[in-house]
Amino acid sequence: MSKTKQKIDLSSFPTVDQVGIGDRIERITKRSIKKETKVQGLKMALNMVDLTTLEGADTDKKVIQLCNKAQHLHDTYPDLPTVAAVCVYPNFVKTAKTNLQGSGINVASVATAFPSGQSSLKIKLLDTKIAVDAGAEEVDMVISRGKFHEGDYNFVYDEIAAIKEACGNSRLKVILETGELGTFDKVRKASDIAIAAGADFIKTSTGKISPAATLPVTLVMLEAIKDYYYKTGIQVGMKPAGGISNSKLALQYLLLVKETLGKDWLTNKWFRFGASSLANDLLMQIVKQDTGIYQSKDYFSKD
């Protein structure tokens, strides 16, 4: 079943209890992930990374270097999975596309006046079109947080629906920028709106605002995805982004997915990490599981 926009009751949304969310996360972070579970989890996480560069200083050459990194994570270690995608600004999609050809790695592009989203729908649609036309398989849009805080949920919904339409066959990730929403209730509300408006993925953050992704906020969003799945049988993906830089935390995210949504989401089709430095930490841990020693960071390429 493909994802299209759905009717949504904008007058009432499920509530979230912050203390309860905290209790549930405590149960997750107290789990012990060891041995073969750890190795399997590390490889799974590596395969879910959206290797990202979203800097004002980005250049073609920087993007090419990142594409190389994506395809040669650590060539001395056999049978490593690749990352899921490389995520760039729209004007670098072409470069990334050319340099990732045949690798099976997707090109994701941010769009819609990322990261603030403060522009007209016209510009946002054009921004999206540029990315899609250049070959982006995935589009990461931001919602209009200002309109959301004003209570203009119809606006937020319509905008997401319009961008989804502009995406054509490209998959749409909707960034809620949870660090600007203030409460879990609002995160839940934004998640429900995004999902109903056609999001293929919901994503926590741009990475430009602190706090970015956290386990609690991710749980709130996973629960929105679960409720939608219960109702429709349609899967929606989840992408925590920003602030996930070490393997232990990444494994805890995977455990949270495992215990909330189960097997069908434990794949990079439905779960992603938006991160730049996570990949190397995962690699360090994978190699350590094999050799028994932690290598210095200088033994892993930085691009």
Place this chain on the structure above:
Amino acid sequence: MAKKTIKINFDTGWDLAPAPESTGHIQLNEQYNLFIGGKWVKPSSGNYFATTNPADETTLAMVAEANNKDVDKAVKAARKAYDTVWSKMSAKERGKYIYRIARLIQEKAREFAVIESLDGGKPIRESRDVDIPLAAAHFFYYAGWADKLEYAFPNRKPQPLGVAGQITPWNFPLLMAAWKIAPALATGNTIVLKPAETTPLTALKLAEAIQEAGLPDGVVNIITGAGETGAAIVNHNDVDKIAFTGSTGVGKIIQNAIAGTHKKATLELGGKAANIIFEDAALDQAVEGIINGIYFNQGHVCCAGSRLFVQESVYNIVLRKLKDRMESLIVGNPLDKNTDIGAINSKEQLQVINKYLKIGEKEGAEMYQSNCSIPKKGYWCKPTLFTNVSQSNRIVQEEIFGPVLAIQTFRTVAEVIEKANNTPFGLSAGVWTDKGSKLFNMTSQLNAGIIWGNTFNKFDPTSPFGGYKESGFGREGGLHGLKPYLKF
């Protein structure tokens, strides 16, 4: 086209590898004597009984069986300590000893936690994060009151009672000992304590810590044995106060036994708590609260949320979420850090639980258990729930003391209050709603000693705990917990 049921697949193929807590650091003797008058003395009968690990049925240690003579010896030691040392000591000095016991529990926390899990079957996650830290917290809390009793009860000249006989249950062995010993010491009483016969080890380890703390001989005496030993304590003439936590049946026997005597008593007995979910609650967190309410400590909790009431409009979704959440509960080795539900405390208790499972099915209730695996050896019960039940069912009326939940629906506030109070018990209750006014309306109308709002099974030494009706009387914890050990 037939509508396919949408199901979440929790068979992920990514299972958690075993992560057992090591037992190398614990010290257990092969045999334990009775701790009387500051010394370890042999039981006069010469009899010892085994205490076993319910997860693998192995014997952990042999423990002395105290008879009437031993109880008399212990009470005499307590009386002597009361008359000669403890009642004469300044309150400030008394407090110092209690602080010292608290610190020693913290220092030995890991050892206490492992032994608690070995002896009682509870998951190490709980003994490590709940039982032991809370036990230390109780000693710290009451240590602070020792020299401030005049301020707790201004102008009333609080005086200790004398010798307290204390009998603790097997579900929270060290924590219940702490609940009883800490306020008794702080108020200047001396103690004869008997832990439950299936889980005596942490109380005996506590005796070692008390010895190490240098507490004057005889202030705390810890003796082991079964029901007869407990009866001997209750019936001893020179005991001034009985504090008992356990079954309602035994509580009634105790109250009969002390009728017409000078003995004071606090009884903390059974429960059949209502856990009430309104349609406006945060449902996913409410589901987590249901899990914590009934599956915490295998349901061996007197305040467990064993009667679930769900408002009809959200019944289907709550049940679905609950069943899915149950799938990620791990049942098994109590010492594994990932275990959510450990072993049933004893063979006898497992028989009781199984009896009720049969009764439930016979009554026409629909039983559901999660798809987890359970070990072959030891005593286990999968997390269980019953639907299609009503207040008329025995599994709704009687305390099962296991991981067994009975689910009913309701339509209105008035209906659920009536049903929640329609029980001989009155220990605890839980209310889940996003609306504060509804929550406070409920708390003033529910007949329960403890009511949790949007959470369940949360404990704190500053908060009094105790019941109504057949759940007993008297309060433990908080300022209220001092009173049962004082005369004015």
